[in-house]
Amino acid sequence: MSDFQPHPRLRSRRDLFRIALGGGLSFLLPPLSLRASEQRGVERPASLITVWLQGGPSQLETWDPHPGTKIGGPTRGIETSIPKIQIAEHFPRIAEQLRHLSVIRSLSSKEGDHERGTYAVKSGYRPDPTVTHPSLGSLVTQALPNKSLEIPSHVALASGTWPPVGGYLGAEYDAFKVSDPGGQMPHINPPVSTERQAMRVNGLDILNRSFARGRPGQLERTLQPETVRRALTMMNSEQLEAFKIEEETAETRAAYGEGRFGRGCLVARRLVETGVRAVEVTLDGFDSHADNFDAHVARANELDPALSQLVRELRERDLWQSTMLLCVGEFGRTPRINSLDGRDHWPHGFSCLVGGGGLRSGVVIGATDPEGGREPVDPVTVPNLHATILSRFGIDPDEELWTPIGRPLALSEGTPIERLLPAT
Amino acid sequence: MWRNRFIFICGLLAISAYVFGAAAIPEPISTAIPAAERSEAPEPKSGPTDGSFAQALADVEAELSARSSTAISIPVAEELTILRRLSLALHGTIPSLEEIRRFESDARPDRLDRATKQIIEDPRTADYVAERLSRSFVGTENGQFIVFRRDRFLNWLSTELNEGRPFNETVRDMISARGLWTDRPAANFITAAVTDDQIDNAELTGRICRAFLGQRIDCAECHDHPFAEWKQTDFEGLAAFFETTDISPLGIHEKSIAEIASQRATSEIGEPMVPFYSEGLTDGESPRDRLAAWIVDPQNKRFGRAVANRMWWLLFGRAYHAPVDDIPDPGDESTRLLDILGEDFATHQYDLRRLIRLIASTSAFRAASAIEGIDQSRFETAQDEWRIFPVSRLRPEQIIGSMLQAVQIRTADADDQFLFRLIRFVRERDFVDAYGDPGDEVPADASATIPQALLRMNGRFTRELTEANPFTGTGRISAFSSDVDTAVATAFLCVLTRRPHANELESIRPWMKQSDATFESSQLEDLMWVLMNSPEFAWTH
Numbered sequence: 001m002s003d004f005q006p007h008p009r010l011r012s013r014r015d016l017f018r019i020a021l022g023g024g025l026s027f028l029l030p031p032l033s034l035r036a037s038e039q040r041g042v043e044r045p046a047s048l049i050t051v052w053l054q055g056g057p058s059q060l061e062t063w064d065p066h067p068g069t070k071i072g073g074p075t076r077g078i079e080t081s082i083p084k085i086q087i088a089e090h091f092p093r094i095a096e097q098l099r100h101l102s103v104i105r106s107l108s109s110k111e112g113d114h115e116r117g118t119y120a121v122k123s124g125y126r127p128d129p130t131v132t133h134p135s136l137g138s139l140v141t142q143a144l145p146n147k148s149l150e151i152p153s154h155v156a157l158a159s160g161t162w163p164p165v166g167g168y169l170g171a172e173y174d175a176f177k178v179s180d181p182g183g184q185m186p187h188i189n190p191p192v193s194t195e196r197q198a199m200r201v202n203g204l205d206i207l208n209r210s211f212a213r214g215r216p217g218q219l220e221r222t223l224q225p226e227t228v229r230r231a232l233t234m235m236n237s238e239q240l241e242a243f244k245i246e247e248e249t250a251e252t253r254a255a256y257g258e259g260r261f262g263r264g265c266l267v268a269r270r271l272v273e274t275g276v277r278a279v280e281v282t283l284d285g286f287d288s289h290a291d292n293f294d295a296h297v298a299r300a301n302e303l304d305p306a307l308s309q310l311v312r313e314l315r316e317r318d319l320w321q322s323t324m325l326l327c328v329g330e331f332g333r334t335p336r337i338n339s340l341d342g343r344d345h346w347p348h349g350f351s352c353l354v355g356g357g358g359l360r361s362g363v364v365i366g367a368t369d370p371e372g373g374r375e376p377v378d379p380v381t382v383p384n385l386h387a388t389i390l391s392r393f394g395i396d397p398d399e400e401l402w403t404p405i406g407r408p409l410a411l412s413e414g415t416p417i418e419r420l421l422p423a424t
Numbered sequence: 425m426w427r428n429r430f431i432f433i434c435g436l437l438a439i440s441a442y443v444f445g446a447a448a449i450p451e452p453i454s455t456a457i458p459a460a461e462r463s464e465a466p467e468p469k470s471g472p473t474d475g476s477f478a479q480a481l482a483d484v485e486a487e488l489s490a491r492s493s494t495a496i497s498i499p500v501a502e503e504l505t506i507l508r509r510l511s512l513a514l515h516g517t518i519p520s521l522e523e524i525r526r527f528e529s530d531a532r533p534d535r536l537d538r539a540t541k542q543i544i545e546d547p548r549t550a551d552y553v554a555e556r557l558s559r560s561f562v563g564t565e566n567g568q569f570i571v572f573r574r575d576r577f578l579n580w581l582s583t584e585l586n587e588g589r590p591f592n593e594t595v596r597d598m599i600s601a602r603g604l605w606t607d608r609p610a611a612n613f614i615t616a617a618v619t620d621d622q623i624d625n626a627e628l629t630g631r632i633c634r635a636f637l638g639q640r641i642d643c644a645e646c647h648d649h650p651f652a653e654w655k656q657t658d659f660e661g662l663a664a665f666f667e668t669t670d671i672s673p674l675g676i677h678e679k680s681i682a683e684i685a686s687q688r689a690t691s692e693i694g695e696p697m698v699p700f701y702s703e704g705l706t707d708g709e710s711p712r713d714r715l716a717a718w719i720v721d722p723q724n725k726r727f728g729r730a731v732a733n734r735m736w737w738l739l740f741g742r743a744y745h746a747p748v749d750d751i752p753d754p755g756d757e758s759t760r761l762l763d764i765l766g767e768d769f770a771t772h773q774y775d776l777r778r779l780i781r782l783i784a785s786t787s788a789f790r791a792a793s794a795i796e797g798i799d800q801s802r803f804e805t806a807q808d809e810w811r812i813f814p815v816s817r818l819r820p821e822q823i824i825g826s827m828l829q830a831v832q833i834r835t836a837d838a839d840d841q842f843l844f845r846l847i848r849f850v851r852e853r854d855f856v857d858a859y860g861d862p863g864d865e866v867p868a869d870a871s872a873t874i875p876q877a878l879l880r881m882n883g884r885f886t887r888e889l890t891e892a893n894p895f896t897g898t899g900r901i902s903a904f905s906s907d908v909d910t911a912v913a914t915a916f917l918c919v920l921t922r923r924p925h926a927n928e929l930e931s932i933r934p935w936m937k938q939s940d941a942t943f944e945s946s947q948l949e950d951l952m953w954v955l956m957n958s959p960e961f962a963w964t965h
Contacts, residue, residue: 113619129630130640130747152874171873186858187878191887196950199935203954206931211960214794216803218815224872224959231877405640405747 044322046357046393047272048140050280051265051307053299053329054160055287056117058343059351060335061296063087064105064368071335071372074293082362090300093308094353099362100311100320101355102420106366106376107385109331109347114287117330117347118162124386124412131405135164136386137278138173139411142166143395146275150230150237152176153277157264160282168403172223175280182245182263188235204228242274243267255309257302265306269313272323286329290340307353314356324357324389335372349376354385357392359420383414391416477778480768481785487761488788492809494802501792501813503527503536505965508921510540510784512818512964513739515548516555517825520835521897521918540784544777550586553776554578555821556738560635560749561598562616571615571671573605580609591731591774592720595636599716604675611676618671625666629659634749636719638730641699654699661697665715678710720774725754728766732779736765739783741816741964789813793965815965817872820859824852824885827956830919831889831897855885872962880957890952892945898952902945908936911948919955 065088066072077086081099111117116127123133134142141154156163156175166173178185190197212219219225234240245253245266256262264281271279283303288295307327314320332350333343349368355361366378387397390412397416400408501509507527511519519527527539543549558578584594598613605615617628630642644659670679696711698704704721708714720727733751737743745751745759752759754766769779783789788810795803795812806812818826828851829835858879880886892898897918905911912932916924924932932951936943955961 129627129634129642130750174873174875176875187875187882190882192950196946200950200953200957203932203935203950204957206928207954207958207960210925210928211958211963211965214792214796215815215965216798217800218803219959222815222817222872222959222963224877224962227872227874227877228881228957231874231881234874235878235882405750 044319045144045146045275045277046322046324047276048137048278048324048326048357048389048393049268049272049310050137050164050278051303051310051325051327052160052280052282053286053303053327054118054282054284055329056114056331056333056345056350057286057299057329058288058292058296058333059105059346059349059368060333060343061088061293061300062091063103063351063353065089066335066368066370069370071337071370073337075296082364085364088296088300090297091304091308093304094311097308097311098353100315101325101353102359102361102363102365103351103353104365104380104385105349105351105368106379107328107332107350107352107382108376108379109350109382112331112345112347114330114345115162117345121328121330121382122162122164123167124383124414131403131409132165132167133409134167134169134173135175136389137164137175137280138166138169139390139395140393141277142169142173144277144393146277149239149275150233151239151242151271151274151276152234153275155271155276155279157181157267157279157281158260158283159280160284163282164278164280168401168405168409172227175278178243178267181243181260181267181281185240185243188240190235201232239274242270242276245270252309252313255305257305259302261302262306265310269310269317269319272314272319273317288333288342289338289344290342292333292337292341292343311355320356321358322356324354324359324392326352326354326385326389328352328354335368348374349379352385354389354420357389358422359388359392360422363419365417365419380417381414383412384417385414386412387414388416388420391421476772477782480764480782483764483768484761484782484786487764488786488810491761492811494806494809494811496795496798496802496806496811498795498806498811499792500787500790502922504921505793506536506790507539507543509739509789509813509964510543512822512826513741514543514552514780515546515825516552516819516822517829518919518921520829520832521914522834524917524921536790537785540781544780544784547586549780550582553738553780554582554585557581557734560734561613561631563631571605571618572612573609574612574616576606576609577612577616585776588775588777591769591776592727593774595727596716596720599632599636599719600710600713602676602678608675614669614676615671621671623666623669623671623676625663625669626659628666629663632715632719633662636730637726638733638749638751639726640747640750657697658699660694661699662715664694664696665711667694667696668711678712722770725763725766728769728774729754729759729762731774731776732762732765732769732783733759735776735779736762736783739780739789740810740814741818742814744810813965815963818962818964820856821852823859823880823962824855826961827885827889828852830956831952851885855879855883858883880962881953886953886956890949890956892949898948899945902943902948908933908943911943912936912951915948915951915955919952920958920960 060066060072061075065075065077065086067075067077067086076089078089078092078095079085080087080095081097082103085098085103087095087098087103109117109120110126111120119125119127119133122135124136125133137154146153152175154164154173154175156177158181159175159177159179163177164175165171192200208219208225241247245263248266248270253263253266256266261281261283268279268281283299285295285299311320311325314323314325329350331345331347334346335343337343349366365380366376368376390397395411397412397414398410400410403409504524504527507519507524511517511523527535530538532538555578558574558581561581562572562574562577581594597610601608601610601614603611605612614623614628617624617631619627630640633639633641639654641654641659641662644654644656648655668679668681668684670677696714698715698718701718701721701724704723705714705718708717718724722728729751730749733743733745733748737748744762751762754763765779765782768782769775772778791811791813793813793815795806798806803812807814859876889896890898892902894900894903898915901911901914901918905914909929912929913923916922916928936947936951
């Protein structure tokens with residue numbers, strides 16, 4: 001048991017020493033011309049935006065309507081920019097953009113509980129009491145560090161109940177939570193004047209040295225001085241502007257929608273432009289055990305403008321080739337409509353949208369049974385979806401990391417979905 | 425908005441109450457001790473103090489030195505450092521200035537042993553240990569409110585510990601519990617595993633193995649364990665003990681095999697089997713009673729070892745064998761120490777306090793965490809061999825608890841006014857939410873994160889707690905300290921449980937000291953901020 005067990009963080013520790021070496025010089029580092037915000041097209045390092053529909057959106061009221069059937073309820077379909085493919089009528093703007101995306105209508109998971117389902121879709125693994133698997137965003141962030149970034153590289157906007165975590169990669173890969181996107185950032189302003197702040201930071205240095213004495217290597221191991229340095233850098237960074245939306249025109253802000261989610265999508269675009277690797281934006285309120293149809297109309301009124309505007313702007317700004325977009329929730333909802341006009345949890349055959357980042361667009365995978373049967377045609381597992389996204393980031397999903405529980409785990413148990421990958 | 429107003433009003437009330445209460449101690453840094461604490465105070469009651477404790481400790485020491493490859497001699501930590509370790513591990517906070525003064529005013533040579541006993545017997549230990557244990561017993565989630573009451577379980581467990589009930593009995597009650605989760609709190613151990621109105625046998629089995637046997641056999645639910653010897657049939661055999669356990673609106677109860685068989689094909693009902701020590705499996709009223717008796721059977725060494733490893737983890741911030749709930753078989757050379765501790769635990773009526781005291785009395789627990797003049801590799805070897813006390817990160821509730829304690833001067837405990845405790849509860853919860861609750865396990869070398877650094881540097885808690893006003897420690901130190909050196913020393917004692925080193929004092933004095941040797945309270949605020957943001961504050965050492 002006490003054999004040498006290489007830990008995934010060893011790799012990042014090595015990185016840490018590199019950072020530490022360059023510590024004093026960091027201000028000289030990224031010359032403006034290399035800033036991510038000025039790179040465009042396929043050359044640009046990729047980012048991931050996850051639009052998280054919390055509560056379990058109904059596939060039938062979103063991307064997989066069955067109008068005119070018993071299970072379809074009152075929801076009608078509308079034509080989209082992908083020929084012969086309809087989505088729910090409440091998404092006219094996404095219908096226009098749909099040809100830039102692909103639709104999976106046969107996602108399947110084994111978890112029908114909110115917390116477990118969220119874990120399964122965010123990490124690609126079923127919950128395991130002995131280890132916490134990292135979220136997709138954390139894997140991407142860890143594999144592709146952006147050294148010129150002074151703000152966190154993994155951000156959760158309008159963060160929901162279970163934001164993405166770094167799991168066995170370490171808490172430093174947890175998403176940085178911003179509950180009110182475009183509003184006040186949490187704990188970012190020092191409570192005292194610049195002079196007093198400088199005094200305090202100097203004082204901290206005295207205490208750091210005391211703690212380091214007689215404990216070779218231990219202060220570095222805590223990452224504390226490094227974390228404080230990075231927090232201070234962040235507090236003074238111009239890149240914080242990426243979290244603000246004041247300089248966007250009123251027209252742009254209105255196009256996304258002024259709600260928490262709309263602002264979140266706008267901030268997500270700004271973060272990606274700044275070089276943030278992974279962003280998650282949450283839209284809550286899909287757990288429609290009662291009044292399913294009204295609930296979905298209300299959510300669609302936020303989701304349709306914001307998501308379609310996000311796709312449009314990423315394309316207009318030549319960021320689409322380098323930004324992967326995934327829109328998904330923890331599971332779908334039952335084909336059967338219950339006595340409260342609601343739908344219950346359904347992890348079999350639910351839908352997601354995925355696109356950008358060089359993935360093929362206009363592809364539609366799988367189909368659910370119009371009679372409401374459990375098994376979809378051409379089922380796609382969550383791990384396969386993860387493997388597809390990882391491989392587009394140039395990350396081998398089969399790569400294994402040693403975990404704290406002393407056994408190797410693959411980044412994803414799935415295999416990439418060939419139909420979504422560009423022809424080679 | 426309303427919550428904020430409510431807290432504000434509560435705050436005002438609590439502060440007034442606190443001020444009147446505090447009037448009893450006009451001098452915050454007084455060294456006076458209550459008469460009851462002086463030398464004529466009776467020996468605090470605790471487990472046996474006879475030769476058997478000394479013998480057990482000697483056995484542990486022999487094993488510790490047998491496993492050590494380091495020839496370096498490690499100094500013993502300062503007594504106050506050991507006091508801080510104990511208080512953090514068992515009360516979840518640093519010691520108060522009041523406790524430090526009381527400790528220092530005891531001149532007897534065995535004052536550390538006496539303080540150790542006192543800390544272990546303080547009801548705060550039962551509360552905090554129960555909170556920590558409950559994470560492995562019932563998880564951290566609030567679960568399904570309809571059938572699961574975490575708070576009831578926690579209160580019950582805390583009472584069991586506080587009353588010093590043999591731990592095997594407490595555990596047996598959990599596993600074999602019957603009745604309603606509301607009036608039979610132990611039953612929540614079972615109902616924590618309810619999903620979709622069904623008891624999840626697999627979850628319960630995995631949890632019991634991890635918590636009470638120190639074995640992770642969860643993966644054997646679906647396949648044979650890849651490395652250890654667990655087979656899928658072992659898992660099924662254990663899970664079968666719960667086949668007859670049922671949940672209804674009347675609570676947890678047992679069904680007869682005939683009832684089960686009428687609902688299902690009998691071939692689906694598994695045969696209860698244990699994966700080892702099968703001769704210890706005796707007859708009992710129900711399969712669950714049999715399993716409970718088998719787990720806590722003194723001959724089943726894994727139980728004692730699992731508890732000992734967990735208590736070691738609680739005290740050191742690191743398990744003797746990590747992961748805490750996956751330890752080798754009894755007799756394995758690398759964990760012989762757990763055999764010794766487990767054996768002593770079993771032969772002394774599963775007295776958890778004795779076990780804690782035994783671990784807390786070891787040279788490992790009392791070793792210094794710093795030593796001059798050795799390189800990193802030798803340092804870390806010594807740390808791994810428990811010659812140097814390991815530094816490990818505090819949990820969020822320990823950090824906020826310590827921040828609150830540091831500015832309170834007096835000991836925060838159950839005697840506090842209700843409103844003060846309410847504020848503390850709300851603040852603690854908010855802080856833990858923002859800081860991130862790592863659940864049951866924090867890896868020993870878990871690193872700090874940027875949001876945590878921002879929260880500690882710029883958060884409302886730090887600002888309010890370091891503010892110099894008549895109600896905070898900062899304000900009171902400021903008011904009662906006649907000069908810079910006294911103020912700095914008191915601040916260090918309050919926050920870091922030690923006095924400043926000479927070089928620290930030299931560095932701090934210039935920015936504290938004004939021309940006339942006095943200081944501004946804002947400078948003391950800055951010092952308190954620095955101390956609370958230092959790595960030393962956020963780590964056990």
